[in-house]
Amino acid sequence: MSEEETTEQSGLEVPGPAEDAGPGDYASTGPGSGAEALRVEGISKRFGPVTALRDINLHVRAGEVLGLIGDNGAGKSTLIKIITGFHRPDSGRILVAGEETQLRSVAHARSLGIETVYQDLALVDELPVYLNFFLSKELTLGPFLRHREMRRRASAALDEVGINIPSVSAEVRALSGGQRQAIAVARAVNTAAKVLLLDEPLAAMGAREGGQILRLIERLRERGDLAIILIAHNYSQVVDVCDRVNLLQHGEITFDRPSAETSVAELLELVHAEYRTA
Ligand SMILES: Nc1ncnc2c1ncn2[C@@H]1O[C@H](COP(=O)(O)OP(=O)(O)OP(=O)(O)O)[C@@H](O)[C@H]1O
Ligand SMILES: [Mg+2]
Secondary structure (H helix, E strand, O other), X not given: OOOOOOOOOXXXXXXXXXXXXXXXXXXXXXXXXXXXXXXEEEEEEEEOOEEEEEEEEEEEEOOOEEEEEOOOOOOHHHHHHHHOOOOOOOEEEEEEOOEEOOOOOHHHHHHOOEEEEOOOOOOOOOOEHHHHHOOXXXXXXXXXXXXXXXXXXXXXXXXXXXXXXXXXXXXXXXXXXXXXXXXXXXXXXXXXXXXXXXXXXXXXXXXXXXXXXXXXXXXXXXXXXXXXXXXXXXXXXXXXXXXXXXXXXXXXXXXXXXXXXXXXXHHHHHHHHHHHHO
């Protein structure tokens, strides 16, 4: 036995801002009271005949968790992929920390502190866990990869997220869906991110693992310097963990309200009403 089971009380450790996070003066006085981290205005996106997004306006502040909900095909992942620099919008603008920015690529968005856990995860099956963890940011010493150090740090970061991975040297293909999600979340969290985009991070997770990720998100919010957008289909989780909810329906945001001023019943009613009128 290498390590003791984490007890319920010990909870999840949240890594502090990374060393290169820059001067952060986010004296938070409550959820969502921080500086505006991201704003999109008038974003539209078509794929051939399909209008995936129509005149989207959305914003999120440091220290705030924004829940983005909507049915399959509503446009949630497309919006995330625009904010992360993967797709170009057809129109509209994106402001990062108040500055209008043309996101040229995922790497460019990342350099501005926008980190994403994609629904389709982007882990490399053939590589061990720790190399996935450091993908394209490998630690080196001269021409050599610092395997031992990467194993150590990946292992510590995964412990912090609180998910059991048998070994960081295991190939990712041998892991369960929930374990993969955990690696992707831990990897994104372990950066100097200012905006964290989570596209259904709970989808493949059991109750225990999902609960741990939710508590991690809550602790990240308390850190105060990170804006989080969480896509999830479980409305009760969204109402519990998010400060505010946006509902996306057929490519349009139709609802934007603090979680405290809505309920699972209301959100379900809004979505079901769509089918009654369809
Ligand atoms: N690369 C693409 N090429 C063509 N059409 C696309 C592409 N990506 C998304 N779409 C279309 O855009 C619409 C929105 O898709 P999107 O993946 O954003 O939905 P979603 O809200 O994330 O759904 P889900 O809850 O199922 O993940 C859908 O009609 C989808 O078929
Ligand atoms: Mg999606």
